[in-house]
Amino acid sequence: MSLKTNFSATSNDSSIKLISQSPFVNPGQIFNLSIQVDTSTPLSNLVVELTTYMKLSSRSSFDQSITNPYGVVSSTGGMAVGQYLVGQSSPAAINFSVNLLAPGLPTPTTQALPSEIPVELGVGCQYSTCPGIYPLKVSLLDPVTRVQIYSMVTHIVLAPPDSPPTRLGISLVMPLLNQGSSPSSSLNEADINSAIGELDEVAADFSTPITFTIDPSTLVELSNDKSKSAITLLNDLKFIGSNSLHPFVEEPFSNINISSLANSALEQDVENQYLSGSVTLKSILGLKSLIPAYVGTDDLSLKGVSKLVSFGISTLLLPSSSLRPSNLRSTATQPFGLSNLANSSSPICLPLDQGLSQDLMNSDPVLGAETFIGEASQVFFDAPNSSYVRSLSVLIPPSISSKATVIKNLLSGIANNPLLEGVTLASSATSPQGVLYNPSTRELVPSSSPPLISSESFTNFDTARSQLNAASSAYGAIFENGQYLGPNAVELNSALGDLYQAEALITEPGPSFSNYLSSATSPFKQIQSEISLSPNPNITLTSPTGKIPITVIASPNSPILNLELVVSSNGLTFHSPTTVTLTLDKAQNTVFFTVTARARGSVPLTVSVKSPDGSVILMRDQLTVHSTAISSVGVLLSLGAALLVLWWWFRTARAKWISHRGKHSKKKVAIDGQ
Structure with a gap:
């Protein structure tokens, strides 16, 4: 999926960024817009144009409007705004007070402030049909030719005059300290300070639910870091986790490929990893419970699903790439089961909305958050009068620029929008109240087979694990809930953590895989x-x-x-x-x-x-x-041999004597007979 871009440019020395905008407007309210313009054009000559477009009819039309809006309704034409920028230097802030015009819409009573540019724009609707989403393009024009040199598209959310029967739930899932797919990477000061800033924004809007994920192995690393910033972040995590609106998800200790392990002789390690991860999260953060959910962006095989379900993971957040495309004309907003899962106890599945996640990856963080609010509001308008509970589950991308700014504007936009409400992951996973545009089941279709574990990697891993288990039994420790308990448990669990880290690399072994295995056998080597x-x-x-x-x-x-x-x-x-x-x-x-x-x-x-x-x-x-001693057996054998020799000698000698005597007697008889 290509990156959504809300701006276009024909000049590299000019840009527009969004500072703020009204999260929504009701009929008769002013729409406020603040932008930042960075340009080489003298500010006194600056020319800006605002254009509104037809109300959007679907989510696909929303996606198209981001890059190529169509159906112009109204335009201000090129406005010379230099008089409002006296005393400023580039980049300069420009504030607009937009009066939306349509037959039947009441006239706003609020007047523009002196620092605001008053603008009137039509939205092309009748009063009763006005609620909806309207693209708004802000263009920077060449002061001489009036040709567009830069433009940005945002969206106006025009809410209905009355509160809707139900709001569209937004369940945000936010990874913390995400180290990517490689467990060999380690935390640095920038990672820690960034996470502190993100949690500060969460704490500032504490009433909007967010579900958190954090890699337990990374949390162990953080807890072992005694720097001031690490201690601050750890305390922030504990504070955030104490609020029931901010639960943490169960996670395996390291970033393993669940499907690869489930398809191998290491199947039991999936559960062991989760047990160890749960113990780690609860002990370090002081949590009483965790959300038994899988939040995945990778393919998950049916065997992997069955394994997760077998030890209590009851909710799966799955990307659309893992599901067979449905014939739905609108966005799925309710839980579903898996049609091809043999196990009768199918987990509750929620689709991860990848489109909304992509909105947040905009290089302009404020514009990205506002695009998210506009697109989610468009999903609301799929069924604005529905009384059924609907929700969207969204993973906040771990690697986005200015993440704290994104979170600040996102939480504020959700909290202040009458069409949306933040909900917990647990409430999103409740059984739907009737089927609304949703099939009750969908088919899990991984796009690729899980990576295989080579025999060499398995043998090396199994040898290291056997040696670690040997060391634990020698110390008298026991293995329970994915960890060692008893004598030398600290040393053993540190080595076990290295073993789990190696397991995350087992399908692509390299130097880090070997190093982790070597560290995992340190208790065994110590005993040796x-x-x-x-x-x-x-x-x-x-x-x-x-x-x-x-x-x-x-x-x-x-x-x-x-x-x-x-x-x-x-x-x-x-x-x-x-x-x-x-x-x-x-x-x-x-x-x-x-x-x-x-x-x-x-x-x-x-x-x-x-x-x-x-x-x-x-x-x-x-x-x-x-x-040096002669054994009794040897003596008996020697005596036996001597007696045998004597017996043989006596018998031989006797036989010769008898033979000689007989010859002598015959000779004497013969002489006498003569």
């Missing part, structure tokens, strides 16, 4: 640095069966650690369990294993120190066991 085995790598057995001491040494400042000690060897027979739960509560922690050497000589012994559940190895080493 705090434990070691006894420095003597050799163990000697002087008898066939004996006890082998294995000593795990903890550093002096190490906290109490719960670990698992595992030993193994092919040359030894173990008579005690080879896996032992070990609590390191002193400097040297020794465990004895009863073994029998299967032979004399040296055999390797592998010693592993693992996490309490045995899933992650913190340390592994190999010792050597020397056996």
Whole structure:
């Protein structure tokens, strides 16, 4: 969608900016307009023209009028305004008092002030049909040729004489300290001071509801910043959040791609991120509750929606780009469900009005806010006599120039316009009172598939998470509501925050992804640095069966650690369990294993120190066991072999003796027979 531009120029050295205007006028009231002109033309020669156009009939005609209004009704012609600018220098302010003329409209009784230029302009309507939106173009003309060199278009809201049955609700959603899509960016003084200015404007008009979003990881960074401006902003956030008209939305701890995680083995992390984010927002800002809503500008898959609904996110604010175009001729102003969601508990969906958001991106912040008011009022006139509750949900763009000025004029315009009223997000999400121009359901159609998580990124992330969990179990902490509780919780949750930040980058891994993973494993690395085995790598057995001491040494400042000690060897027979739960509560922690050497000589012994559940190895080493004793088995085998040899020798010798004796007897018999 191209950027709306309410001005056109044929000269680069002239411009018009809006200072202020009446947010609306009733029949018989003066329309006040103040502009700022910056030009190289001498002010004494300045020529300005005001032109009104036909009442707009639809929102599409409103959009067209911003850049190319049509149907001229009335014009002042070129007015020499130099006499009103005596003593001023460029840029100069010019004030107009506009009397709107139409058959049947009462004549204004208010007179123009001396500093105001009185103007009469027709609006081309009959009294009963006058209420509506009228484009007003302000043109700067060449003083000689009277050719337009710059122009600006704003809008006059002519309200009906009587109050309407219902006003059009405007539910504003305002991101705070938005760091964009990259969690690697950090806060700076300009960000903080800008946010302070924005909240000052909110506090100045405290009765107009605004729903806030803030990234919990950014809030953690702010709370750790001890500068004066950071402390001021944090106090402002707490003050704003104490007002029920200014609730905060539930947010994941980091800016994750919900659909990518929901479509992967990391699906459960979506809920964990939200749980952690909720705990963070409530604890830092002192909030009792949060709005269970998703405010999205990116595509959200059906699986992502189902995952959000599964843990209580009941309202979705969706951009029109995520929905199949409807055949509505007017703007949708009521909640709807999702027709293609298999889950029967479909969330309440609200369309994010991207057109109104775009109005606020105007380079002239006051004009942007007034264009917003005019366009929202045009939506009101789609059904001005409706008694049904209607509302528009609008995301204030996070990166707009002069944001505090935009907010000031926007809140003032909503509060002072009889056709509009500020409403909370919760009230916008209530069930509609009848169906007015709205289908009851719409189809979610993401414009693209969510980014995939590569196997390498998943493996690296899963390894870091396993190591962090190993460290937490070693410390004796537990994981609950997306955070660690118990011993060393501060250190563990800081590392968990880094892990969550890495998860936001998992679909596009880079140096920041690797750095966050490295920081997330710092507790694991710390434990590794705090434990070691006894420095003597050799163990000697002087008898066939004996006890082998294995000593795990903890550093002096190490906290109490719960670990698992595992030993193994092919040359030894173990008579005690080879896996032992070990609590390191002193400097040297020794465990004895009863073994029998299967032979004399040296055999390797592998010693592993693992996490309490045995899933992650913190340390592994190999010792050597020397056996100098002859085992009973060896003695028995040797005796058996000796007896076997003696038996074989005796049998062989006896056989030879018998054989020799038999030959001698036969020979003697033969001699005697001769």
